[in-house]
Amino acid sequence: MNFKLKDIVPQLITVTAVVLVFGFFTYNAQINMENRGIDFGYGFLSQESSFDVQFSLIEYDGSHSYFRAYLVGLLNTILVSVIGIIIATILGVIVGVARLSPNYLINKFAAFYVEFFRNIPLLLQIFFWYFAALRALPLPQDAEAIFGVFFLTIKGLYVPAFIWQNFSVFFYSIVAAIIAIIVIRMHAKRVQENQGKQIPVFLISIGLIFILPLLSFLIGGVGISFEVPVLKQLATTSFIYEGGVSLPPELIALTLSLSLYTATFIAECVRAGIQGVGKGQKEAAASIGLTPNQVLKLVIMPQALRIIIPPTTNQYLNLTKNSSLAAAIAYPDLVLVFAGTALMQTGKAIEIVSITMFTYLTLSISISLLMNWYNKKIAIQEK
Amino acid sequence: MFKYLKQLTSLVAMVAVLFTFTTESMAAKKSKTLKNTQKKGFVRCGVSQGLPGFSNADAAGNWTGIDVDVCRAVAAAVLGDANKVKFTPLSAKERFTALTSGEIDILSRNTTWTLSRDADIGLTFVGVNFYDGQGFMVRKSSGITSTSQFKDGISACTNIGTTTELNMRDFFNSKGIKYEPVAFEKADEVVAAYDAGRCDTYTTDKSGLAAQRTKMSNPDEHIVLPETVSKEPLGPVVRQGDSVWEDIVRWSLNTMIEAEEYGITSANADMMKTSDNPAIKRLVGAEGELGAAFGLDNDWSLRIIKQVGNYGESYKRNIADTGILPDRGPNELWTKGGILYVPPAR
Numbered sequence: 001m002n003f004k005l006k007d008i009v010p011q012l013i014t015v016t017a018v019v020l021v022f023g024f025f026t027y028n029a030q031i032n033m034e035n036r037g038i039d040f041g042y043g044f045l046s047q048e049s050s051f052d053v054q055f056s057l058i059e060y061d062g063s064h065s066y067f068r069a070y071l072v073g074l075l076n077t078i079l080v081s082v083i084g085i086i087i088a089t090i091l092g093v094i095v096g097v098a099r100l101s102p103n104y105l106i107n108k109f110a111a112f113y114v115e116f117f118r119n120i121p122l123l124l125q126i127f128f129w130y131f132a133a134l135r136a137l138p139l140p141q142d143a144e145a146i147f148g149v150f151f152l153t154i155k156g157l158y159v160p161a162f163i164w165q166n167f168s169v170f171f172y173s174i175v176a177a178i179i180a181i182i183v184i185r186m187h188a189k190r191v192q193e194n195q196g197k198q199i200p201v202f203l204i205s206i207g208l209i210f211i212l213p214l215l216s217f218l219i220g221g222v223g224i225s226f227e228v229p230v231l232k233q234l235a236t237t238s239f240i241y242e243g244g245v246s247l248p249p250e251l252i253a254l255t256l257s258l259s260l261y262t263a264t265f266i267a268e269c270v271r272a273g274i275q276g277v278g279k280g281q282k283e284a285a286a287s288i289g290l291t292p293n294q295v296l297k298l299v300i301m302p303q304a305l306r307i308i309i310p311p312t313t314n315q316y317l318n319l320t321k322n323s324s325l326a327a328a329i330a331y332p333d334l335v336l337v338f339a340g341t342a343l344m345q346t347g348k349a350i351e352i353v354s355i356t357m358f359t360y361l362t363l364s365i366s367i368s369l370l371m372n373w374y375n376k377k378i379a380i381q382e383k
Numbered sequence: 384m385f386k387y388l389k390q391l392t393s394l395v396a397m398v399a400v401l402f403t404f405t406t407e408s409m410a411a412k413k414s415k416t417l418k419n420t421q422k423k424g425f426v427r428c429g430v431s432q433g434l435p436g437f438s439n440a441d442a443a444g445n446w447t448g449i450d451v452d453v454c455r456a457v458a459a460a461v462l463g464d465a466n467k468v469k470f471t472p473l474s475a476k477e478r479f480t481a482l483t484s485g486e487i488d489i490l491s492r493n494t495t496w497t498l499s500r501d502a503d504i505g506l507t508f509v510g511v512n513f514y515d516g517q518g519f520m521v522r523k524s525s526g527i528t529s530t531s532q533f534k535d536g537i538s539a540c541t542n543i544g545t546t547t548e549l550n551m552r553d554f555f556n557s558k559g560i561k562y563e564p565v566a567f568e569k570a571d572e573v574v575a576a577y578d579a580g581r582c583d584t585y586t587t588d589k590s591g592l593a594a595q596r597t598k599m600s601n602p603d604e605h606i607v608l609p610e611t612v613s614k615e616p617l618g619p620v621v622r623q624g625d626s627v628w629e630d631i632v633r634w635s636l637n638t639m640i641e642a643e644e645y646g647i648t649s650a651n652a653d654m655m656k657t658s659d660n661p662a663i664k665r666l667v668g669a670e671g672e673l674g675a676a677f678g679l680d681n682d683w684s685l686r687i688i689k690q691v692g693n694y695g696e697s698y699k700r701n702i703a704d705t706g707i708l709p710d711r712g713p714n715e716l717w718t719k720g721g722i723l724y725v726p727p728a729r
Contacts, residue, residue: 033505035624038483038503038504038505039503050549050552051548051549051552051564052548052551052552052562052564053564054563054564054565054566062549062552062556131572131575131576131579134576134579134581135579135580139580154579154580154581155538155580155581232536234525234533234534234536234537234583235521235525235526235527235532235534235583236524236525236526236527237522237524237525237526238522238525238527238537238583240536240538242536248565249581250565327543327568328567328568328569328572329567329572330540330565330566330567330568330572330576332566336543336566336568340476340543340544340566340568341543341544341548341566343476343544344475344476344479344543344544344545345544345548345549346503347479347499347500347503347504347505349479349480349483
């Protein structure tokens with residue numbers, strides 16, 4: 001009995017303290033808002049927002065609700081985070097491996113990149129890519145076409161739009177290829193475990209992912225055509241491109257700075273992971289006759305990943321949270337659209353900030369859960 | 384438990400009041416903001432992050448502008464020294480929260496008076512110190528001379544969290560023009576992006592356009608289009624719920640405008656004490672007991688005029704002489720064809 005009491009009392013005190021502190025703040029906020037005649041409520045979410053947003057993944061204009069504006073901001077945040085995470089991971093792995101390269105030039109260049117980009121505050125880098133790099137870009141009418149169809153201008157990157165015929169056939173051919181690859185992999189694993197024979201899974205996969213969609217073009221009736229952006233004059237010296245897809249410079253600058261910055265940290269995680277695998281592992285693997293490729297794939301990487309994943313998860317979370325700096329350069333992310341414009345137009349500070357905080361929390365926890373699941377999957381499994 | 388806490392605090396406060404035997408007037412006792420300001424010894428004033436003519440800090444950190452002068456007038460009235468102001472630069476997004484949360488006591492930051500702001504979010508607008516309207520700026524080289532030449536696909540740079548964003552939508556929608564809004568958090572970034580060529584037009588209040596034009600790399604390359612697309616009465620704001628403080632700020636501003644009407648300037652204010660006109664005598668504290676209603680002495684308005692000057696002096700010093708808007712337009716006195724008209728101080 002005594003033992004239990006000792007366990008429970010500190011916890012009870014903690015819980016009471018937390019409840020009291022929160023209660024005090026809530027009570028205080030309530031009194032203050034009452035005194036100043038501010039209503040509390042989430043009813044505003046269904047009201048008409050009456051402001052437009054520059055860039056949106058879903059259909060939106062000012063006649064939609066504040067909730068829709070919230071979704072627009074959220075999707076833009078997710079978009080920049082996902083692209084940023086993909087680029088940062090690819091770049092990070094390359095630079096991390098390059099830092100271990102015996103080639104002096106590659107090695108030092110990678111080290112310079114890491115030291116340079118991780119030691120400059122991110123906000124400055126965003127400003128640099130947006131304002132300094134933007135100023136260097138040509139006006140739409142002066143832009144040289146890249147490959148004849150891409151136009152990189154101060155007003156954005158204009159790329160051709162795909163116009164598909166029978167897109168669903170193409171889509172299903174890719175799905176079919178992916179399913180086939182999974183089946184072949186499982187089969188190959190079984191064959192290796194039972195007979196010790198190896199099937200070149202990688203080559204077969206590459207072949208499948210190319211051949212099936214190609215077949216859909218040849219016999220499935222899938223067609224593709226491009227809509228190339230065309231220059232349009234607005235006024236004497238003012239031009240834009242019409243048609244195609246335009247990527248705003250805000251998105252490009254933000255993605256670029258976020259991925260260049262985060263890649264330096266991921267590179268360090270990768271380097272630490274590879275160096276963390278004992279030298280003896282490599283030597284032992286080589287001594288039983290594995291090729292250098294197999295050593296890396298079957299012995300080093302599986303062990304290195306266990307060291308790499310947890311700190312890399314942190315970097316993914318950082319990138320997602322850092323994307324909120326978008327507000328500084330007019331990229332309409334959650335903070336700019338919802339915690340910025342919507343907050344100002346409604347004055348619902350507590351409601352909007354709490355929703356925004358809760359949203360970032362949910363995003364971060366989702367990434368964490370996903371990465372933890374992956375981490376568990378690659379952890380040592382005792383058989 | 385919290386009920387008792389509240390009663391306990393009021394009890395302590397009451398006891399404190401009883402035992403200090405202050406000679407403060409009823410008004411001062413009623414106004415928490417006035418009391419706190421006098422205790423602190425400075426007026427806490429929220430201004431912009433740099434808008435020439437309205438509120439702008441020089442290299443040495445001295446703030447000037449007609450919005451700044453409103454706060455200085457209040458400081459002169461309440462504390463006797465127009466320099467006893469602590470300025471807090473705020474973005475459009477932060478400004479109302481800073482005021483309602485009590486971080487500042489006056490928001491004098493080219494803020495448009497609208498119904499929803501006045502009624503909804505715990506604010507009270509006390510008057511108008513600049514009548515403005517939204518306009519558009521374009522490059523001269525674009526050949527655009529009127530908003531009727533705007534075409535589909537035009538990109539417009541502006542600030543977030545302002546009435547500008549809403550007016551812009553109303554304007555382009557009514558004209559049936561598709562546009563790309565590019566909204567930044569800070570005015571400096573809007574200017575930088577527009578100046579770099581990111582946007583075809585820059586839209587905000589016309590006074591703001593005129594002021595920001597001076598910050599461009601080459602001001603002569605840009606023009607403000609003649610059309611005005613909205614009403615933007617700009618003025619100081621206070622927290623809702625302290626009517627004495629509200630009155631002090633309102634009448635500090637009114638004093639400046641009325642002083643101009645009666646020709647009282649910072650130079651001749653002392654001499655005006657012997658004027659024959661009772662309205663002038665009241666304004667310089669030589670007649671009546673106007674200050675008593677706010678819990679201030681009788682020289683409060685004289686100090687405003689002597690230390691800050693009348694509205695005309697403030698406008699000339701900050702907006703006309705700096706070349707921002709030499710023509711006063713609607714911001715001229717009603718007696719001279721403008722719409723500046725304040726209730727009488729009596």
